[in-house]
Amino acid sequence: GAVVSQHPSRVICKSGTSVKIECRSLDFQATTMFWYRQFPKQSLMLMATSNEGSKATYEQGVEKDKFLINHASLTLSTLTVTSAHPEDSSFYICSALHRRLKETQYFGPGTRLLVL
Amino acid sequence: SQQGEEDPQALSIQEGENATMNCSYKTSINNLQWYRQNSGRGLVHLILIRSNEREKHSGRLRVTLDTSKKSSSLLITASRAADTASYFCATDAFGNEKLTFGTGTRLTIIP
Numbered sequence: 001g002a003v004v005s006q007h008p009s010r011v012i013c014k015s016g017t018s019v020k021i022e023c024r025s026l027d028f029q030a031t032t033m034f035w036y037r038q039f040p041k042q043s044l045m046l047m048a049t050s051n052e053g054s055k056a057t058y059e060q061g062v063e064k065d066k067f068l069i070n071h072a073s074l075t076l077s078t079l080t081v082t083s084a085h086p087e088d089s090s091f092y093i094c095s096a097l098h099r100r101l102k103e104t105q106y107f108g109p110g111t112r113l114l115v116l
Numbered sequence: 117s118q119q120g121e122e123d124p125q126a127l128s129i130q131e132g133e134n135a136t137m138n139c140s141y142k143t144s145i146n147n148l149q150w151y152r153q154n155s156g157r158g159l160v161h162l163i164l165i166r167s168n169e170r171e172k173h174s175g176r177l178r179v180t181l182d183t184s185k186k187s188s189s190l191l192i193t194a195s196r197a198a199d200t201a202s203y204f205c206a207t208d209a210f211g212n213e214k215l216t217f218g219t220g221t222r223l224t225i226i227p
Contacts, residue, residue: 006158032213043204043217044159093158097213103147105215107159 003027004096006108013084014116021079021111023094029074030096034105038091050077084115120205120218128224135192137221139205146210148181150190153202195225
């Protein structure tokens with residue numbers, strides 16, 4: 001149980017385009033989901049906290065107009081990277097907090113974004 | 117956020133040996149968790165230890181927590197090639213579900 005999926009797993013896009021990444025909790029409800037960014041051989045940095053039915057909370061230094069987050073249901077959150085640039089190339093990982101078992105975040109497999 | 121430090125940054129050991137990784141953090145915590153990440157993949161939850169616990173076991177894993185020193189260790193006994201991965205500690209504070217990750221230890225098990 002407690003499986004989180006991400007789609008797509010890998011995406012290559014041209015500079016200036018927008019890319020949408022989906023994060024789904026497959027077998028549980030998640031009122032809270034988190035989006036992280038990870039550069040090669042580095043740790044995870046939290047970008048934003050996504051709560052179902054409300055606006056996302058962004059960490060300091062993360063542009064909310066560039067990284068649009070929508071948490072439309074208890075099982076789906078999306079991250080849209082708008083007007084992507086090469087420096088946005090990274091590994092984006094989401095996690096979901098189980099609605100009942102709130103101590104553990106369950107992570108998706110990640111999405112590798114390459115902006116040309 | 118105040119990221120924790122992990123030590124060592126990289127560790128290579130022979131299969132069958134034990135591997136020990138350490139994590140230090142800076143602020144008071146509610147829970148400390150350890151995660152494993154295989155190259156280019158997501159994170160797998162290994163074990164959670166609460167701030168009022170000192171030691172916890174799960175299979176070949178043993179985690180200790182010393183809140184007075186703000187540190188934790190992860191011991192993997194009888195290592196296997198499949199244990200090759202990066203290991204991260206992550207902490208959360210009371211009343212805050214956000215995780216702060218350590219810098220990670222890259223573990224390589226040599227067959």
